Amino acid sequence: MATSTIGERATTIDVRRKRFSETYIGEWITTTDHKQLGLMYLITGFFFFVVGGMEALLIRTQLALPNGKVLDPDTYNQIFTMHGTTMIFLFVIPVLSGFGNYIVPLMIGARDMAYPRMNAFGFWLLLFGGIFMQSSFLFGQAPNGGWFMYAPLSELAAGHAFQATPHMNADFWLLGTTLLGISSITGSLNFVVTVFKLRAPGMSINRMPLFTWMILVMSFLLLFALPSLTVASVLLLLDRHMGAHFYQYGSGGDPLLWQHLFWSFGHPEVYILILPAFGIVSEILPVFSRKPIFGYTFIAWSGVAIGFLSFTVWAHHMFAVGLPSIAQAFFATSTTLIAIPTAVKIFNWLATIWGGKIRFNAPMLFALGFIAMFLIGGLNGAALAVVPFDYQITDSYFVVAHIHYVLFGGTALAVFAGIYYWFPKFTGKLMDDRLAKWHFWVTFIGLNLTFFPMHLMGILGMPRRVYTYPANLGWNDLNAMASVGAFIIGVGVILFMINIIKSLKAGQAAGDDPWDAYTLEWDTTSPPKKYNFLEIPVVRSRRPFYDKKYPDIADWKNVIKH
Amino acid sequence: MSVAHGEQVRVLEEEHGQVGERSLNWWGMVFFIASEALIFANLIAAYLYLEIRNNNDIWQLPHSNLFLPLLNTAILLGSSVSVHFAGTGIRKGNVRQLIIGLSVTIFLGACFLVGLAYEWTSLIADEHFSISSSIFGSAFFTLTGFHGLHVTIGAIFLAVCLVRATKGHFSKQQHFAVQAAEMYWHFVDVVWLFVVTLVYFVPLFR
Ligand code: HEM
Ligand SMILES: [Cu+2]
Numbered sequence: 001m002a003t004s005t006i007g008e009r010a011t012t013i014d015v016r017r018k019r020f021s022e023t024y025i026g027e028w029i030t031t032t033d034h035k036q037l038g039l040m041y042l043i044t045g046f047f048f049f050v051v052g053g054m055e056a057l058l059i060r061t062q063l064a065l066p067n068g069k070v071l072d073p074d075t076y077n078q079i080f081t082m083h084g085t086t087m088i089f090l091f092v093i094p095v096l097s098g099f100g101n102y103i104v105p106l107m108i109g110a111r112d113m114a115y116p117r118m119n120a121f122g123f124w125l126l127l128f129g130g131i132f133m134q135s136s137f138l139f140g141q142a143p144n145g146g147w148f149m150y151a152p153l154s155e156l157a158a159g160h161a162f163q164a165t166p167h168m169n170a171d172f173w174l175l176g177t178t179l180l181g182i183s184s185i186t187g188s189l190n191f192v193v194t195v196f197k198l199r200a201p202g203m204s205i206n207r208m209p210l211f212t213w214m215i216l217v218m219s220f221l222l223l224f225a226l227p228s229l230t231v232a233s234v235l236l237l238l239d240r241h242m243g244a245h246f247y248q249y250g251s252g253g254d255p256l257l258w259q260h261l262f263w264s265f266g267h268p269e270v271y272i273l274i275l276p277a278f279g280i281v282s283e284i285l286p287v288f289s290r291k292p293i294f295g296y297t298f299i300a301w302s303g304v305a306i307g308f309l310s311f312t313v314w315a316h317h318m319f320a321v322g323l324p325s326i327a328q329a330f331f332a333t334s335t336t337l338i339a340i341p342t343a344v345k346i347f348n349w350l351a352t353i354w355g356g357k358i359r360f361n362a363p364m365l366f367a368l369g370f371i372a373m374f375l376i377g378g379l380n381g382a383a384l385a386v387v388p389f390d391y392q393i394t395d396s397y398f399v400v401a402h403i404h405y406v407l408f409g410g411t412a413l414a415v416f417a418g419i420y421y422w423f424p425k426f427t428g429k430l431m432d433d434r435l436a437k438w439h440f441w442v443t444f445i446g447l448n449l450t451f452f453p454m455h456l457m458g459i460l461g462m463p464r465r466v467y468t469y470p471a472n473l474g475w476n477d478l479n480a481m482a483s484v485g486a487f488i489i490g491v492g493v494i495l496f497m498i499n500i501i502k503s504l505k506a507g508q509a510a511g512d513d514p515w516d517a518y519t520l521e522w523d524t525t526s527p528p529k530k531y532n533f534l535e536i537p538v539v540r541s542r543r544p545f546y547d548k549k550y551p552d553i554a555d556w557k558n559v560i561k562h
Numbered sequence: 563m564s565v566a567h568g569e570q571v572r573v574l575e576e577e578h579g580q581v582g583e584r585s586l587n588w589w590g591m592v593f594f595i596a597s598e599a600l601i602f603a604n605l606i607a608a609y610l611y612l613e614i615r616n617n618n619d620i621w622q623l624p625h626s627n628l629f630l631p632l633l634n635t636a637i638l639l640g641s642s643v644s645v646h647f648a649g650t651g652i653r654k655g656n657v658r659q660l661i662i663g664l665s666v667t668i669f670l671g672a673c674f675l676v677g678l679a680y681e682w683t684s685l686i687a688d689e690h691f692s693i694s695s696s697i698f699g700s701a702f703f704t705l706t707g708f709h710g711l712h713v714t715i716g717a718i719f720l721a722v723c724l725v726r727a728t729k730g731h732f733s734k735q736q737h738f739a740v741q742a743a744e745m746y747w748h749f750v751d752v753v754w755l756f757v758v759t760l761v762y763f764v765p766l767f768r
Contacts, residue, residue: 115590189597244699254611254615
């Protein structure tokens with residue numbers, strides 16, 4: 001050994017078998033790199049989007065015509081429950097955390113997240129939690145109590161005569177969401193500490209990109225809202241398997257406790273699902289309007305306001321359960337209040353576009369579509385906050401229309417906008433803009449055709465969660481329209497997949513900064529190296545990369561503006 | 563490559579003067595505990611909600627023997643002292659003090675769990691009072707059980723630290739695991755004060 005030279009050692013290294021973590025697959029499995037994990041989150045989320053989408057198509061096939069026979073009642077319950085659960089817990093949250101993982105460290109000029117290994121843990125927990133939940137189909141016992149799993153329906157037995165959910169259906173949901181909850185807790189801890197502690201020199205809180213702001217608020221909401229769901233689920237598991245009585249009215253419990261616990265998670269949750277989408281749109285609009293964002297401070301702090309308020313409105317999901325009228329008045333007021341910071345954002349976005357040199361590339365198109373669709377969703381949400389109106393319309397298809405305008409018209413369009421915007425950064429390749437525009441218009445038409453008629457169905461009295469309906473109630477045409485629309489959305493998704501595959505194979509080289517953008521993630525190679533930046537950038541304004549590219553008109557020289 | 567990341571973390575921490583007490587990991591632990599605290603906040607809220615909604619039931623244990631809960635409170639408070647003793651030890655670089663402090667704390671934690679188990683079995687066997695006998699039964703066993711689970715987790719956490727301490731993993735500069743375990747243990751103790759007040763003492767004043 002004494003005579004060994006450096007040269008000899010090098011040969012030994014060359015000859016030895018590759019470690020598992022050095023093989024192609026092994027590298028993905030063992031990675032702790034935030035960019036790889038981000039992509040894995042995105043791919044996983046998109047996979048579950050396809051699963052949830054097929055469930056949606058099954059629902060719409062069953063409901064296309066009156067007296068449908070495609071699904072039997074029990075299967076229908078499982079399908080609609082898994083559709084909602086999959087879309088919320090396994091598509092939107094993973095995809096948004098995927099963007100957050102990939103983009104946030106780059107945006108704030110960090111080399112990785114604060115806890116890279118915990119990041120990997122969170123991803124794998126998510127993947128296995130998702131597989132665990134979907135595996136319930138193999139047993140024919142998928143969750144069937146709605147994505148809100150209301151007790152006492154989800155109890156083992158409610159009372160002596162009535163079998164509620166005697167099989168494992170609810171258990172899959174309760175255990176699955178608890179696993180996914182732990183995954184989200186680790187993810188949000190990571191975001192909070194990363195954003196607070198790893199920002200590049202000069203990037204003060206009020207110079208942080210808005211997407212980072214919104215991920216920060218989302219993470220706080222997850223940290224403080226998820227415990228309610230965990231507790232609700234554990235109590236229900238104790239009821240089901242240990243003989244406790246938390247949600248059993250006859251034995252001193254109270255089913256409304258479930259609703260209170262669930263919605264004090266559930267309402268913050270819907271803002272968890274939309275805030276990062278606000279963030280994506282707030283990044284894209286200024287770049288494609290060639291202007292700085294209008295009212296940065298308002299957008300950032302209205303996001304924080306929404307975060308706080310979202311903990312005070314939960315019982316607007318419970319107007320019909322017979323709360324005291326003083327409570328109803330309180331929750332109606334707080335719900336209406338939350339529309340104010342939301343509207344502030346919309347006006348800021350409009351002012352950002354106003355007078356800009358707009359480029360209608362795919363990301364911009366989807367972002368504009370987001371504003372229009374989210375506006376409709378917000379407005380009919382405000383209508384639902386009116387208690388007497390809600391009495392009439394709650395648990396009807398009107399609510400389904402609201403959900404989908406905010407979540408599909410809102411979050412999903414923003415997610416597509418984000419993919420079209422950042423794909424060049426992820427891969428170094430441009431996506432096909434023409435095909436992307438086709439994707440946009442097909443999706444836009446499909447979504448309005450599907451979800452707009454649902455307002456009318458709701459007003460005409462069609463309840464949600466019914467597996468079929470008789471022919472003589474005047475709902476036939478509207479349902480047929482909605483089903484056609486759903487398949488049009490499906491075509492849009494296929495166009496999107498074709499575009500991804502095509503661009504991966506033969507996309508034009510994108511260069512590092514194809515959009516002439518403003519934020520730090522573009523100030524590095526596409527795709528970025530493992531260490532992100534050769535040198536950690538120094539930040540002097542809200543648009544550090546713009547400053548670097550246009551030193552003569554750099555933002556920080558124009559002190560009055562900020 | 564993770565070196566590059568670690569390097570940045572180190573530089574940022576040194577620049578902002580955050581070596582030691584308020585490290586990156588310290589912040590992570592703070593937010594984790596905050597989230598855990600909300601689990602108990604939700605449990606307690608559920609307890610109070612059920613009590614308000616249903617005060618026909620008896621919200622009281624079948625016996626009013628407070629000896630065991632008081633003893634257990636004393637044990638846990640004592641263990642907070644001993645875990646602090648362990649922490650001060652390693653902050654001065656004294657591994658022996660760390661090992662003694664951790665051992666005492668784990669022992670006291672085990673005593674607490676034995677006490678809880680004894681109380682549970684005597685309630686179930688002698689008084690026929692169980693999780694399914696009433697809504698108070700459900701609430702009582704769930705709340706104390708959740709807390710007992712957290713004591714168990716904390717004790718395992720401390721035990722891992724103890725093993726690592728005997729292997730010489732900790733020094734004056736490097737002992738975050740001990741710090742985290744200490745924070746967690748104090749948290750679990752504070753929670754107990756809420757639990758014991760709610761299920762044992764508040765009923766006395768009704
Ligand atoms: C402009 C602010 C909003 C207001 C005033 C509002 C109001 C409401 C109200 C009152 C309900 C209950 C309807 C009922 O069940 O009778 C509701 C349901 C719902 N909202 Fe909103 N909403 C708003 C924004 C959002 C956003 C941004 C999202 C998500 C991105 C969202 C997602 C949902 C969902 C998923 C439900 C249905 C929950 C269920 O399954 O029962 N809402 N909304
Ligand atoms: Cu809500």
